[in-house]
Every structure is written in C-alpha cells, then in structure tokens.
Amino acid sequence: MFDFTLPLPRGYIVADILNFHARDKDALSEIVSDTPITKQIKKAVLLGDVPTVIDIALDTSLEQACCVALSDAPINIAMQSQAKHIAASMLGLHIDPAAFLAFVETDPVFGPLTARQQGLRIAQSASxxxxxxxxxxxxxxxxxxxxxxxxxxxxxxxxxxxxxxxxxxxxxxxxxxxxxxxxxxxxxxxxxxxxxxxxxxxxxxxxxxxxxxxxxxxxxxxxxxxxxxxxxxxxxxxxxxxxxxxxxxxxxxxxxxxxxxxxxxxxxxxxxxxxxxxxxxxxxxxxxxxxxxxxxxxxxxxx
Known part of the structure; x- marks a missing residue:
C-alpha cells in the first residue's frame, strides 16, 4: 500500500471529472461515488505488471485529493511515481486552464462560454x-x-x-x-x-x-x-x-x-x-x- 496526497487548485470543479470516469455503470474497472459526503474514484490499473487499485478521495473542501495505491504486490519507487502520475491524470491536473482563460478573455464566443463553464478541466485516461x-x-x-x-x-x-x-x-x-x-x-x-x-x-x-x-x-x-x-x-x-x-x-x-x-x-x-x-x-x-x-x-x- 502507498499513500499520497495531491493538492487541488483553488476553485477545482469535480463534477465533469467524476462523470468521465463513471461512464460504465457496471463499474467493471472503476467505481465512482458522488454524494454530498463522498467524492471518490477507485480505478483498477496495472502498475508495472501488478494489479493495483488507485483509490482517490476528495475532501469536502476540495483542497486536496487523498490517494491510496492498493497493490497485489509490494510497491517500488517506480510504481509509486506511476501511481502519482495516474491519479493526477485522472483528476485533470496536467493541463492548467488558466492560460486558455486568459487567452480568450475578450473573445466574443469563448469569453462568455468560459464564464458560464468556470472550472472546466480535462480528465485523462489512466494510460x-x-x-x-x-x-x-x-x-x-x-x-x-x-x-x-x-x-x-x-x-x-x-x-x-x-x-x-x-x-x-x-x-x-x-x-x-x-x-x-x-x-x-x-x-x-x-x-x-x-x-x-x-x-x-x-x-x-x-x-x-x-x-x-x-x-x-x-x-x-x-x-x-x-x-x-x-x-x-x-x-x-x-x-x-x-x-x-x-x-x-x-x-x-x-x-x-x-x-x-x-x-x-x-x-x-x-x-x-x-x-x-x-x-x-x-x-x-x-x-x-x-x-x-x-x-x-x-x-x-x-x-
């Protein structure tokens, strides 16, 4: 088991992230919980060749994500780094939207659109x-x-x-x-x-x-x-x-x-x-x- 936290940017919006990972309602490879109390993603991945579940829980303040990698074998340093990268990808943390928002601030179409869709981020796949x-x-x-x-x-x-x-x-x-x-x-x-x-x-x-x-x-x-x-x-x-x-x-x-x-x-x-x-x-x-x-x-x- 490997525990780690990821800081979330101010104003982080989680709804689209959760929706992306909840596409399969049969929850075969991932389980998503979205309640007023619990916002959590559990995703089965291979770290190296080892079956592992990345468990991502967001606190109610949305200031950080508390993550646990639950592996069926010991987790080495390379696997720890991979787990952190996967969690950040799944949470949409690799692309900072701020540069785009500044770029289109006065754009007649995207300016109003981004104002209505504040906090939008791009969830990534685990691999x-x-x-x-x-x-x-x-x-x-x-x-x-x-x-x-x-x-x-x-x-x-x-x-x-x-x-x-x-x-x-x-x-x-x-x-x-x-x-x-x-x-x-x-x-x-x-x-x-x-x-x-x-x-x-x-x-x-x-x-x-x-x-x-x-x-x-x-x-x-x-x-x-x-x-x-x-x-x-x-x-x-x-x-x-x-x-x-x-x-x-x-x-x-x-x-x-x-x-x-x-x-x-x-x-x-x-x-x-x-x-x-x-x-x-x-x-x-x-x-x-x-x-x-x-x-x-x-x-x-x-x-």
Whole structure:
C-alpha cells in the first residue's frame, strides 16, 4: 500500500471529472461515488505488471485529493511515481486552464462560454493505451455502444485485482485476444483488427508510446498515423486524453463541429477543413477549446 496526497487548485470543479470516469455503470474497472459526503474514484490499473487499485478521495473542501495505491504486490519507487502520475491524470491536473482563460478573455464566443463553464478541466485516461483504445472503440458509434465494447474488451483481457475490479488491459494482454472473441461481441471486424494491430505493435516494441528526447510526440504521432485504421482524430484524442497535450485540434470531431455551428450561429455543421481553420485561431490552447465546445453540448463527460 502507498499513500499520497495531491493538492487541488483553488476553485477545482469535480463534477465533469467524476462523470468521465463513471461512464460504465457496471463499474467493471472503476467505481465512482458522488454524494454530498463522498467524492471518490477507485480505478483498477496495472502498475508495472501488478494489479493495483488507485483509490482517490476528495475532501469536502476540495483542497486536496487523498490517494491510496492498493497493490497485489509490494510497491517500488517506480510504481509509486506511476501511481502519482495516474491519479493526477485522472483528476485533470496536467493541463492548467488558466492560460486558455486568459487567452480568450475578450473573445466574443469563448469569453462568455468560459464564464458560464468556470472550472472546466480535462480528465485523462489512466494510460495512453487506454485513451487510444477508447478512441478506436468509439469511432463512429454512440457512447453507450462504445462503453459496452470497452466492457467486453476489459472482460476479455483485463487482469483481476483482489478487490474484484478488473484492470484495464495492457498491450500485451490485448494482443493475446483472438479476433473472433471481439467480433462475436459486436466489434466490427475493422475495429477489432485495428485494436489488435495496435496492441501487437506496442507489445512487440515496434511502437513506443513513451515520450522522450529520442522519441518525440511528433515521432509517436507519425508512427500511430501509419497504423491502418488510426487517423488524425484518434491520434488527437490520444494526445488529449492520454498525454495531456495542450494544443490538440479536434476539428474532425462531430460534436466539436456541432458546437461550433451552435455557438457561431451556423445552420449546419462546418466542414472539417472549416473547423480546422476556425480552431487554429486558438493555438496553442486548442485542447481546452475542444473541452469547452464539448461541454457546451453537455457532452463533455461522454468523450
């Protein structure tokens, strides 16, 4: 067991964070409690290869998060560092929204929008692989169906924790899935092939998702875009939910384009190219721009 605390910024808003992690009402891999007394997330993850539950409890003042890593094996220093990073990701602490708020303070659209949506933050997935695979599963289907696919994926390949929660699969775990096991559970063959292709490339070391001086984000993105079935939207989503990158352009996202139409008074959604041009005005803060556009449709918790 490893205890640690994370300070929360002043004015921290937790609702969207909790909603994001509560997408699966079956609570297969995570449990979210949201009551006047208790605001808590329990998430089963792999620290190294060890099943662990990250238990995040927020005090009523929302001044800090009290976290515990409950592992099925001793926790070493590297695992402690990983646990802290995961908890901060899940709480949306890697992107400070203040820079975007200052950037759009006088913007005729985002100025009033951010004033209405104060405190909005971007929850991240517990791992880059989870963000990528969620994006692949969610391509061109509704959120409820995507959640059901995610649930099947976890059941097929996730390692159980002693608490009963199931850890989100690692690339190596996912690579061992038979494609028929996925297609028999409502995965399209194309989606299943993309998922397994990515898992195999990661498990074999042909693609490395860890950013380093020798492996830049540009290099990682290029490698991902070369994978059949993975396009710019999936990569940008992974940058947003996996890496906490501050300047992701989600111009290909249907909900983002619908929000642009609503807020700019267009009769129809703009084309992908037109949305890209509009969002370019908000560099280098396009991630927060996308988050506020999602939230304007009350969709922020679904993506």
């Amino acid at each position: 880059i692989f989870e963000a990528l695979t969620w994006a692949i599963m969610g391509q061109q289907i509704n959120v409820a169906f995507a959640v059901s696919l995610r649930r099947s994926f976890i059941r097929l390949a996730g390692q159980p924790h002693s608490s009963g929660l199931i850890c989100y699969p690692s690339p190596a775990d996912a690579a061992r899935i038979d494609i028929e096991a996925l297609t028999s559970r409502q995965f399209s063959r194309a989606k299943a092939e993309t998922l397994l292709r990515l898992a195999d490339l990661l498990a074999s070391g042909q693609i490395d998702l860890q950013e380093s001086p020798a492996n830049s984000l540009d290099t990682i993105c290029a490698a991902l875009l070369a994978v059949k079935g993975i396009g710019p939207w999936t990569v940008n989503y992974a940058l947003l939910r996996g890496y906490g990158y501050a300047d992701c352009s989600l111009h290909g996202d249907v909900a983002v384009r619908a929000a642009i139409a609503n807020l700019w008074g267009h009769e129809t959604r703009p084309s992908i190219a037109a949305a890209e041009t509009l969002l370019a005005r908000y560099r280098p803060h396009r991630t927060m721009a996308a988050a506020h556009l999602w939230a304007s449709l009350n969709k922020s918790s679904n993506y």
